[in-house]
Amino acid sequence: MGLILKSIERQVWESFQKTIPLGSLFHRWEWQDIISAGFGLQVERLGIFDEAGVLKGLLPLAERKMSLLKLAGSPLSGSATPHSGPLGDVPMPEFLSALEVYASEKHIDYLELGLTDVSGKDGLEKMGYTVEELLTLDLPIPKDEADLWSGLEVRCRNAVRKAEKSGVKVVEPQTLEEWLEPYYELSCGVYRRQDKEPPFKREYFAALWQNLYPKGDLIVLTAQYDGKTIAGMIFPRDRNVGYYLDGVSDREYNKVVPNNLIQWEYLKRAQAMGIELYDMVGANIPSIAKFKKSFGSTERKYLYAYRNRTMAARVGRKVYAKHSETIKKLLKRS
Template identity: 25%
Template sequence: MELNIQLYNDEGTEWDDFVTSQLESTNYHQYGWRKVVEQSFGHKTFYLEARNAGNDICGVLPLVHMKSRLFGNFLVSLPFFNYGGVLFNESKFGDALLKHAETILDKIGADHVELRHIYNQQHDLATKQHKVTMILDLMNDVETQWKALDAKVRNQVRKAEKSGLTTVMGHLELLDGFYEVFCRNMRDLGTPVYGKEFFRNILETFPDTTRIISVTLEGKPVASGLLTWFKDVLEVPWASSISDYREMCPNNLLYWDAIKFAIGNGARKFDFGRSTPGEGTFRFKKQWGAKPVQLYWQYLLKDGEKLPELNPKNPKYDLAIKIWQRLPLAVANTFGPRIVKDIP
């Protein structure tokens, strides 16, 4: 048989070897994220592989099944993260993987498959282009990078330092402080928070390619972020700060020291993460010199099915967000993980 599609359930080495070999692969195509999702949220996963006549992997498609009364029944590649989707070295393998995904869709009775592509690989699929990721091309050394920054950004970093803020870089030993800041920030935004075990699982699964960076004032974390890297790209998928300290510019110090770490670690690109063009986070990232790269969220839909609108900008969630922002922090932290596990 020239082409074979099947579920991959091995230990991950062959999968990761293929992922690493592909130019369009992302951090989240790595097999370890399957363990993170399953252990953190309990979702069923379908990791599909395509093999050629020589039994070599020529394509992969990681899928997570999410089903709840509140948010619906669907497959995502990948939820909770910025990227995913189908990865292949020849289009015939990608087409076969998507066809098999449709078979799974029908079998489990789900409504759609969401593919979070950073490249528009499948031109015939329904597509959303509502988000971009902000990428900064890094210089070869810290001094050159500093000089390339906008003068306003440099002044904000200096202000943070003069305000007595300092940074610390670490790993699991900084998780509690990171999570405390993260919970406060997410409650204030009106968004249910992930459980701490989600971040612990990430750090334990990828001990050599993750770090926590925290900005502290007199030993207390006031801003914190989780760094992860793959190939020559370092990303900050989760970063938060306490609004009470905004005037001290802790976010600016956090990102500058993260950029310095990225350069020292050999990264060529710094990924600020996804944003909606024109909004506040987009402008913050743009001031660092980051450029928008279009994201393509593509869908396999059942006949007659509309594109999903499961996002905080949907007006039907306005009241829920306002209520959540008023919850005591302890209440938000207790119930948040039970809700957010079903939000992709």
């Protein structure tokens, strides 16, 4: 069976996505608007059709020019999108063949894919992709708050109690203006401490709010201590799946453990909203994985795969891997 990739309209896209049982935030039409505004990407919203012209799946494909190279990915690295890839009942070998035809027609030098599970690994490797198995953490949300609390590890429950006793207050802003500037400053501080360029601009956070909050699909929580914002986290959702998208904090206040309290307050809200699964998005840094596991989450493997389609892409990836921070700084100044 041959498959064809071609652009489709918003109504067709959204109607198809409603047929998928679980939520899929990173395939939503609005998500493509968010990463376009936040990272300057061009996103092609492609339908995956069979030979009879029946729509079988969706593929958001983000594109970026870097020097003379054309990069494309679903998702593309650096777009705050942990996974994406084809959505729907699409056989991987046929999909990859169709993607290769599309990439040739569009003169794409480099491709990336991030898939929510590991079932397509063999097919990717046969098509010349380099494949890595990564980890995220999932937390099923029980119906009862007592069960939710008992699912936390003892050290996590103690941290929540300590934050409350220390006087940390969790606030849920109702407008963009309430949280954007303090959150952005904390975000910049996190990366400055690592001598890295902040990956997120104000435009990204604003686009998140403007595209998701009016639909009831975004919660932002901040922690206040002695009248100061010391931490914050961003939690979008798609239907019955919630996500931990981003978090920042001032390490000077680690002693009052605000992050544990924010997560706990979110879990209670998620439960009240009817969210059934909480995707904590990433567990590949040991210290972060340890924190996320303390809430009772379990590991799930997913795939990151990339393919250099041209010699120029192979050389370019090696250079970027060696000098990525310098290149990011130069791109920001340009």
